[in-house]
Amino acid sequence: MSTEARSTPGTADSDARHDVQLTVNGVPRGACVPARRLLSDFLRHDLRLTGTHVGCEHGVCGACTVLLDGAPVRSCLLLAVTVSGHEVTTVEGLGGPDDMHPVQQAFQECHGLQCGFCTPGFLTTAAAYLEENPDPTEDEAREAISGNLCRCTGYQNIVASVLRAAAITRDRQATFGHDTPGVSRPKVAGRPDEGGTTAGAGAGA
Amino acid sequence: MKPSPFAYTAPSSLDEALAVLAEVGDDAKVLAGGQSLLPILSMRLAAPAHLVDINRISELAYVRVEDGGVRVGALARHVDVERSTEAHTVLPLLRQALQLVAHPVIRNRGTTVGSLAHADPSGEMTAVLALTGGSVEVVSSTGTRTVPAAEFFLGPLESAVAGGELAVSAHFPSFPERTGTAFVEVARRHGDYAMCGVAAAVTLDADGAVVSARAGYISVGPTPVLLDLTAAVSGASVTAADWAAAGELAQSQTEPEADIHATADYRRHLVGVLTARALAEAAGRAA
Numbered sequence: 391m392s393t394e395a396r397s398t399p400g401t402a403d404s405d406a407r408h409d410v411q412l413t414v415n416g417v418p419r420g421a422c423v424p425a426r427r428l429l430s431d432f433l434r435h436d437l438r439l440t441g442t443h444v445g446c447e448h449g450v451c452g453a454c455t456v457l458l459d460g461a462p463v464r465s466c467l468l469l470a471v472t473v474s475g476h477e478v479t480t481v482e483g484l485g486g487p488d489d490m491h492p493v494q495q496a497f498q499e500c501h502g503l504q505c506g507f508c509t510p511g512f513l514t515t516a517a518a519y520l521e522e523n524p525d526p527t528e529d530e531a532r533e534a535i536s537g538n539l540c541r542c543t544g545y546q547n548i549v550a551s552v553l554r555a556a557a558i559t560r561d562r563q564a565t566f567g568h569d570t571p572g573v574s575r576p577k578v579a580g581r582p583d584e585g586g587t588t589a590g591a592g593a594g595a
Numbered sequence: 596m597k598p599s600p601f602a603y604t605a606p607s608s609l610d611e612a613l614a615v616l617a618e619v620g621d622d623a624k625v626l627a628g629g630q631s632l633l634p635i636l637s638m639r640l641a642a643p644a645h646l647v648d649i650n651r652i653s654e655l656a657y658v659r660v661e662d663g664g665v666r667v668g669a670l671a672r673h674v675d676v677e678r679s680t681e682a683h684t685v686l687p688l689l690r691q692a693l694q695l696v697a698h699p700v701i702r703n704r705g706t707t708v709g710s711l712a713h714a715d716p717s718g719e720m721t722a723v724l725a726l727t728g729g730s731v732e733v734v735s736s737t738g739t740r741t742v743p744a745a746e747f748f749l750g751p752l753e754s755a756v757a758g759g760e761l762a763v764s765a766h767f768p769s770f771p772e773r774t775g776t777a778f779v780e781v782a783r784r785h786g787d788y789a790m791c792g793v794a795a796a797v798t799l800d801a802d803g804a805v806v807s808a809r810a811g812y813i814s815v816g817p818t819p820v821l822l823d824l825t826a827a828v829s830g831a832s833v834t835a836a837d838w839a840a841a842g843e844l845a846q847s848q849t850e851p852e853a854d855i856h857a858t859a860d861y862r863r864h865l866v867g868v869l870t871a872r873a874l875a876e877a878a879g880r881a882a
């Protein structure tokens with residue numbers, strides 16, 4: 391990938407386009423873009439995955455958070471060309487209406503969103519966090535989401551949602567005897583026009 | 596806003612990177628984690644003609660215990676350093692400081708060497724490099740130089756890394772036996788840049804008396820400020836030491852400036868309070 395995503399030093403020009411190939415929500419996706427294309431715009435404009443939201447575009451609000459090889463990062467602070475060859479999970483990859491990820495179900499149950507602008511960032515951040523710390527205290531849950539801004543909810547219900555998501559995960563494990571869909575195993579999902587069903591291996595339903 | 600156009604090269608080895616930098620040097624910016632550079636590009640505060648992306652140089656992604664301290668490669672993310680058990684064992688100050696650097700999501704991508712090269716005087720790791728007496732290894736196609744902390748930070752957002760050069764690693768020496776460390780700061784919101792922050796190291800003798808009390812400060816000067824405060828607490832036990840006096844000594848030796856985040860007076864107040872707090876905490880860990 392590095393050779394494709396590279397222009398020769400002497401001849402390098404700023405209009406060059408680079409072949410960016412990613413695995414997005416389990417599906418190989420690619421496009422030819424200028425080096426300055428932000429990953430957030432690559433996902434939204436080039437791949438039409440508009441679940442990832444762009445608020446501040448300088449790393450402060452967290453709305454654009456996606457998972458890069460499983461770890462949450464700001465997609466507005468990454469060039470698409472830098473992460474060519476890697477795996478990205480967006481909010482679309484967490485789950486859909488019929489097989490919601492525990493954090494999605496929890497945000498719905500606990501009214502963890504109002505306008506929903508910030509929500510994709512909270513969902514991806516919380517999903518990754520709960521993989522590492524499945525049983526957080528309220529303080530830990532608050533700390534986990536401290537890098538994300540929400541102008542509507544006042545955060546109380548978001549903290550409650552994170553705690554509820556942990557409980558849902560435990561319930562699903564107790565009921566189904568195995569893990570729920572997790573960010574470490576991204577499912578086939580993405581563009582509706584790819585007909586990607588959102589039920590994947592390890593789905594807890 | 597979006598970054599303005601630039602030519603882009605992503606070398607996969609150090610040699611290749613140095614060759615590219617030698618060629619495009621002065622018009623180029625190195626892209627590490629991008630957690631400081633991307634906001635700068637998107638806000639159009641800078642418009643380099645060329646970006647040299649070091650994210651594919653995996654030989655630079657390491658955290659090693661080496662030469663009586665910790666050596667951090669240019670591609671080690673903050674999170675790699677923070678989570679390294681070996682690094683924490685020989686130099687707990689690294690983790691103590693890194694937990695205050697931005698938010699975990701930023702630390703997943705930002706690099707520790709990048710934050711030194713960026714030379715933001717509010718960056719926690721600048722004070723850690725200063726307090727440990729560390730150094731940065733800077734390489735170009737013509738050679739390697741080891742720049743000590745005292746010569747590395749030249750001014751706000753200005754480090755000793757010149758065009759055509761790459762900072763390949765930083766070395767943070769560990770402290771002598773019976774030394775405790777702490778990092779405390781006050782920021783408007785958790786994860787923000789601090790209005791004042793203090794890295795402290797206190798060393799005791801075999802009888803538990805203070806033999807050294809030093810502190811490194813962020814956000815109180817154009818570069819990290821390093822102070823030896825031993826005079827205020829020398830020979831005292833951890834419980835009897837007058838940490839507040841050390842705080843006053845620090846206040847008399849710093850000249851913080853006002854900006855939109857805090858007035859100079861408030862910063863001076865923080866220097867006193869946080870010095871006492873950091874030294875007491877560090878001393879508690881030394882005992």
Ligand SMILES: Cc1cc2nc3c(=O)[nH]c(=O)nc-3n(C[C@H](O)[C@H](O)[C@H](O)COP(=O)(O)OP(=O)(O)OC[C@H]3O[C@@H](n4cnc5c(N)ncnc54)[C@H](O)[C@@H]3O)c2cc1C
Binds near residue numbers: 627709756762789
């Ligand atoms: C919301 C937010 C909050 C933050 N809060 C804090 C905070 O509280 N404390 C803190 O310390 N930091 C904070 N940061 C910055 C973060 O720590 C960055 O990761 C760090 O400052 C720069 O590291 P980077 O790897 O991202 O460097 P980049 O952004 O890639 O580069 C920064 C600069 O250093 C140069 N550079 C980088 N690496 C090298 C190298 N190896 N050789 C030569 N030049 C190099 C680049 O050319 C550029 O000029 C914050 C960032 C954000 C977005």
Ligand code: FES
Binds near residue numbers: 464466
């Ligand atoms: S849009 Fe990326 S952090 Fe705000």
Ligand code: FES
Binds near residue numbers: 504506541543
């Ligand atoms: S729900 Fe509106 S910003 Fe969070």
